[in-house]
Every structure is written in C-alpha cells, then in structure tokens.
Amino acid sequence: MAQEPLRAERPRRPHKDDGGPDGQNKTTGRGRGPGPAYAAIDLGTNNCRMLIARKTPGGFRIIDAFSRIVRLGEGLNASGALSDAASERVMEALKVCAEKMERREVVKARCIATQACRTATNGPQLMARIRDELKLDFDIITPEEEARLAVLGCLDLMDDRFDAALVVDIGGGSTELCWVDLAEWRARGGYASGGRPPVRTWSSAPVGVVTLSERFPEPGENRAEWYEGMKAYAADLLKVPKGAKRLRPLFEEGRAHLVGTSGTITSVASVHLRLPRYERARVDGLWMSSAETRAACDRLSGMDLGGRAGEPSIGRERAELVLAGCAILEAVMDAWPADRLRVGDRGLREGLLLNLMRKPRRRRRKPRKANREAAE
Incomplete structure (x- = not known):
C-alpha cells in the first residue's frame, strides 16, 4: 500500500504549545520536547514567504510564518538584472527569516528562488551574498520543480x-x-x-x-x-x-x-x-x-x-x-x-515542508552473489 500523504494543519497561533525554555511541553509538563522545527522559504518575483512547522501524525503544524512583498522582479523586464534596491529589500526580509529560524531552533530548511532569479543575469550573485551574509543556502529551482511543488502543497x-x-x-x-x-x-x-x-x-x-x-x-x-x-x-x-x-x-x-x-x-x-x-x-x-x-x-x-x-x-x-x-x-x-x-x-512552502519531513524510501537491497548461487 502506498504511503499516506502528509498534510498541513490549519495554522494556529505561534508559541501556543511549543514547549517552555526547559524543553517541557507546556500542556503536559512531561519533559517531552515539541519535536524538531523545519523551515521553508520561497523567494519569488514579488514576495518573500517563510513557514516554520513541526511534524504531527499525518501532517505538520505551522508554528511561525513570515511574508513580505519585496518586488524582487521590479524593472527586470527592462534591465535583465535585479536592481540594487530590490536586492536590499530581499536582504532585509531574509534577515527577519534567519532570526526567526534561529529563535525556533530550526534543524532542517529548504530555501528556493524562482523566476526572477532564474532569468536575472545577477541572480547567482544575490544567492551568494545571501549565503555569505545570512548563512542561508538558496537553490534557484527549475520551472518543473516549481510546478511539482505546487501540486504537492495542494494535495488535499x-x-x-x-x-x-x-x-x-x-x-x-x-x-x-x-x-x-x-x-x-x-x-x-x-x-x-x-x-x-x-x-x-x-x-x-x-x-x-x-x-x-x-x-x-x-x-x-x-x-x-x-x-x-x-x-x-x-x-x-x-x-x-x-x-x-x-x-x-x-x-x-x-x-x-x-x-x-x-x-x-x-x-x-x-x-x-x-x-x-x-x-x-x-x-x-x-x-x-x-x-x-x-x-x-x-x-x-x-x-x-x-x-x-x-x-x-x-x-x-x-x-x-x-x-x-x-x-x-x-x-x-x-x-x-x-x-x-x-x-x-x-x-510551494507547504510542498517544501512535506518533502523535508517525508521519510526517505528504503531501497531494496539486491541479494549478494553468494546468496543467489546458494538459492540456485
């Protein structure tokens, strides 16, 4: 039987039951931590968005979020490059994301950039600057991956x-x-x-x-x-x-x-x-x-x-x-x-989170040569 798909629960208020400073769950007080936090950042042509979530049975619960209009693609059609002003807006937004991720003790993250960075002549330079200054590793994804992530995020x-x-x-x-x-x-x-x-x-x-x-x-x-x-x-x-x-x-x-x-x-x-x-x-x-x-x-x-x-x-x-x-x-x-x-x-962010949390499939091992000969 195929693996049941993960799904996103409705967002709740951040900090509601994410555990106290000693790692205990505020609801039960039993010393169990709330589980690791995962983050997904989608840097688009107009918006910068982030979700931070924890895995739950069958899905995940959003514990923090961020969204800001950064207009990264402003003027890109005419110049072919990302403007300095747009890049600065992105850096300011991602600085907030990095701070939230540190505060939430994120253990695993996936950060992606889409069309503006795919087409801009200086898209890779912006990615390098983000990595050097904010320690966030971004992938400029292909249109195919972008389309498939949208499907995964909308599964239910x-x-x-x-x-x-x-x-x-x-x-x-x-x-x-x-x-x-x-x-x-x-x-x-x-x-x-x-x-x-x-x-x-x-x-x-x-x-x-x-x-x-x-x-x-x-x-x-x-x-x-x-x-x-x-x-x-x-x-x-x-x-x-x-x-x-x-x-x-x-x-x-x-x-x-x-x-x-x-x-x-x-x-x-x-x-x-x-x-x-x-x-x-x-x-x-x-x-x-x-x-x-x-x-x-x-x-x-x-x-x-x-x-x-x-x-x-x-x-x-x-x-x-x-x-x-x-x-x-x-x-x-x-x-x-x-x-x-x-x-x-x-x-996209929901699709990224589902991929981050999904258990890797186990590959069947091929029988060793000696075992195959014994069986014959």
Missing part, C-alpha cells in the same frame, strides 16, 4: 471524484500549470493511501503578475480594451504540452476541476465572498464555480486602482497587480474550461 485540495485536475500557480514572473491524473490516483487509493497523484505533464509560461503589469501599464481610459489585451497576451504564452492534449476531453465533459494557488486566487475568492478582511479559514479550500470566478474578476476589472485598493481583502500593495493575475486566470479558464475551481491559500 484535489477531489478524486473527478478524473483530472489542473493546478494553476500564478506567480510574479511566471505561471506554472500541472495536469494531474485523478482517475489513476483514485484507483491507487486516492488521498487516503494513493501517495502522490500522477502528474501527466506540466508547463511554465513566462508571464506573471509583475511582468504583465509592467508590460501593460494601467490606462486612464479604454480599460476594457486594456484588460482584454492582457488576457490575449497571456493566452499566447500558455503553451499546451503534448501530454495535456489527451486530457482535454475530460475538461470538455465536466470531469475535471481547477486548483488555484497564489495571491491572485485568494484575492478573487475574497472579493467573491465580500470579506470585510481576509480570512484564511474561509478562503482556503473554497469551491467556486466558473461563473462566480469570472464575476469576481469582472468586478475587479471594473474598478480603478483606488477602488481596488479600497477592497479590504486586497489593499494598496496587491491592488496594482491583482488585475494582471485575473487576466492570466481567465486566460487559463478559457483554454481549459472547468465548472469548478478549488482555492488554495498554500503552495
């Missing part, structure tokens, strides 16, 4: 009553798509015992909320034409890999669903729910129909920058980028129609 959002799922991860500089075979996963035992679902294929489009916003500055008029222009541009970059073509009938027949993971998706969900403030508990795991998703995008595209900034669940920093994300999302929905979208307030 996939509904194996469907036959396929498309995981959509809209980032600052790229958009990753992963086509998952839920029918085979269901045959293996699904979420309960099917292990990781089979990824049939993936693609990475060089378009994200930062790059698209910079290419299409917001106009004062002809806003509908401007928005449609962003959709068309994104659609041209969303290439369909060969392995995905055989899954297309499942989408056309209503046997597939989308899984969305990014700030765009959670913003659209918040607008749909008309939340007075962002509530992860109501957004993460939410099902939205195609009509509801497009209605929320329409509502946002009808607002100017001030109107979007006034949305309590979006705010000023996201207001500049959210429409580019909506355009990318609608381009994906046009190409891969599905009646339902599952919203995930999670992604």
